[in-house]
Amino acid sequence: MPDPVTATEDTNEAxxxxxxxxxxxxxxxxxxxQSVSVRDITSEAGVNLASVNYHFGSxxxxxxxxxxxxxxxLNRERARMLHEASTRHxxxxxxxxxxxxxxxxxxxxxxxxxxxxxxxxxxxxxRSEGTADMREALAGDVSHLARFAEALLAARPxxxxxxxxxxxxxxxxxxxxNRFAEFDRLHVLSDGATREADIExxxxxxxxxxxxxxxx
Amino acid sequence: MPDPVTATEDTNEAxxxxxxxxxxxxxxxxxxxQSVSVRDITSEAGVNLASVNYHFGSxxxxxxxxxxxxxxxLNRERARMLHEASTRHxxxxxxxxxxxxxxxxxxxxxxxxxxxxxxxxxxxxxRSEGTADMREALAGDVSHLARFAEALLAARPxxxxxxxxxxxxxxxxxxxxNRFAEFDRLHVLSDGATREADIExxxxxxxxxxxxxxxx
DNA sequence: GTCTATAGATGGATAGAC
DNA sequence: GTCTATCCATCTATAGAC
Numbered sequence: 001m002p003d004p005v006t007a008t009e010d011t012n013e014a015x016x017x018x019x020x021x022x023x024x025x026x027x028x029x030x031x032x033x034q035s036v037s038v039r040d041i042t043s044e045a046g047v048n049l050a051s052v053n054y055h056f057g058s059x060x061x062x063x064x065x066x067x068x069x070x071x072x073x074l075n076r077e078r079a080r081m082l083h084e085a086s087t088r089h090x091x092x093x094x095x096x097x098x099x100x101x102x103x104x105x106x107x108x109x110x111x112x113x114x115x116x117x118x119x120x121x122x123x124x125x126x127r128s129e130g131t132a133d134m135r136e137a138l139a140g141d142v143s144h145l146a147r148f149a150e151a152l153l154a155a156r157p158x159x160x161x162x163x164x165x166x167x168x169x170x171x172x173x174x175x176x177x178n179r180f181a182e183f184d185r186l187h188v189l190s191d192g193a194t195r196e197a198d199i200e201x202x203x204x205x206x207x208x209x210x211x212x213x214x215x216x
Numbered sequence: 217m218p219d220p221v222t223a224t225e226d227t228n229e230a231x232x233x234x235x236x237x238x239x240x241x242x243x244x245x246x247x248x249x250q251s252v253s254v255r256d257i258t259s260e261a262g263v264n265l266a267s268v269n270y271h272f273g274s275x276x277x278x279x280x281x282x283x284x285x286x287x288x289x290l291n292r293e294r295a296r297m298l299h300e301a302s303t304r305h306x307x308x309x310x311x312x313x314x315x316x317x318x319x320x321x322x323x324x325x326x327x328x329x330x331x332x333x334x335x336x337x338x339x340x341x342x343r344s345e346g347t348a349d350m351r352e353a354l355a356g357d358v359s360h361l362a363r364f365a366e367a368l369l370a371a372r373p374x375x376x377x378x379x380x381x382x383x384x385x386x387x388x389x390x391x392x393x394n395r396f397a398e399f400d401r402l403h404v405l406s407d408g409a410t411r412e413a414d415i416e417x418x419x420x421x422x423x424x425x426x427x428x429x430x431x432x
Numbered sequence: 433g434t435c436t437a438t439a440g441a442t443g444g445a446t447a448g449a450c
Numbered sequence: 451g452t453c454t455a456t457c458c459a460t461c462t463a464t465a466g467a468c
Contacts, residue, residue, distance in 0.1 A: 034250030173393025209429035216428035
C-alpha cells in the first residue's frame, strides 16, 4: 500500500501531465503547431509555465509524444479491424472490408460524441505541419500501410500493382480531407444539405465511392 | 517613351518585388508559413530586409497577395475548362468532363517541367495553414465551386443532392492529397512503382477512380 | 527607394527559491 | 515537483541616414 501523501502527489503530477497533454492536443489541433505557444498551453491548462519542460522536455517533445501516442492508437485499431476482416473472409477479405478497416477508425473517432474527435484533427494536421521528427516517424509508418496495400493487391490480383497503390493514395486523400474547416466549407456550399453528424452515413458514402473507384 | 533612368529604376523595383514574391512562395510552399521568416525570404532573394514591408506592407499581406493571385489563376483556368466542356456538350457536360475541369489545372501545374509546380504546393498548404484572411477568402471561394456542384447536379439529376456534394468533397480530397510529402511516401510504399512524373497518366487514373465513384 | 540599425514584442528554456 | 523571475534568441516592423 503506497504512502497516501506520495500517492496524492503522484496523482497530482499525473493530473498535471495529463492536463498539459490534452490541452496541447486541443490547441494544436484547432490552431496549428507554430501558432500555439507553451504559454498558451500552460495558461489554458491552469498549470505552471515550466510544466511542459519538466514533464516533456521541450515543446517539440510534447508535440511528438502526442503524435506518437495517437498514431499508435489509430494504427492498432485499423490493424485489428483488418485482421478481423481477414479472419471473417478466410484470409482473402474483399476490397470493401479492407477499406472499411482503413476508413472506420478515424471516422468513428471524429463523431461528435467521441472524446477523440479532436485527436483526428491533430493527426491530420501533423501530416502537413509536423516537425522533422514527426515526418521521419511517418516514413516508418509505411509498414503499417503496407499491410493494407498487400490486402488490396490480393483482393485485386488482376490490377497492375501501381494502379492499386495510386487508388490507395486516393482513398487516403479522402480521409485526410475530413478537417473541421473542410466540413464547414462543404456545409456552406451545400446550403446545409451535408450533415457531418451522421458518421455512419458518411462511412457508407465513402465506402460506396471508394469501392466503386477500386472496382473500375 | 519613358525616361531611361526611371525605366531602369522601375524595372529594378519590379524585379525586387518579383524576386520577393517568388522566393516567398517557394519557401512558404516548402517549409510552411510560420517557419519562414521575413529574414529567410529577403536573404534568399538577395534583397534588403525592409523590402517585404516596403513592397507588400507586411509579411501577412505578402502571404495573402501570393494566395490571392494563385487561387485566382487556378479558378480562372478551371472555370474556362468547365465552360469549354459545357459548350462541347450542348450545356450538359458529363461527369467525367466536369471532373477533368476540376482535376486537370492543378495537376498540369504540378508537372515537373512547369513553373507553377510550386504554386500548387503553396495553395494546398494555404488550405490548412492559412491566416484568418485567407480562410475568409476561401469561404468566398465557394461561389467558384458552386458552378462545379451545379454542373454535377445537372449531370446526375437522379442522385440525392447531398450525395453529389459529398462526392465532390471526396474528389477535392483526392486533389489536396497531392503534396510532395505524400507523393514521396507513396513512392516508398510502392517501392518505386508509382511515377509522379507521368502527370497525364495520373490525371487519367484520378478520372477513372472518381468517375466510377460518381456513377456508383 | 534602398539600406542599416534598432525598437518592441514574443517565444522557448532554465536557474534557483520554496 | 512547483513556481517565479529571467535569460537569451528570434521575430516583425519601422525610423532615419543616404
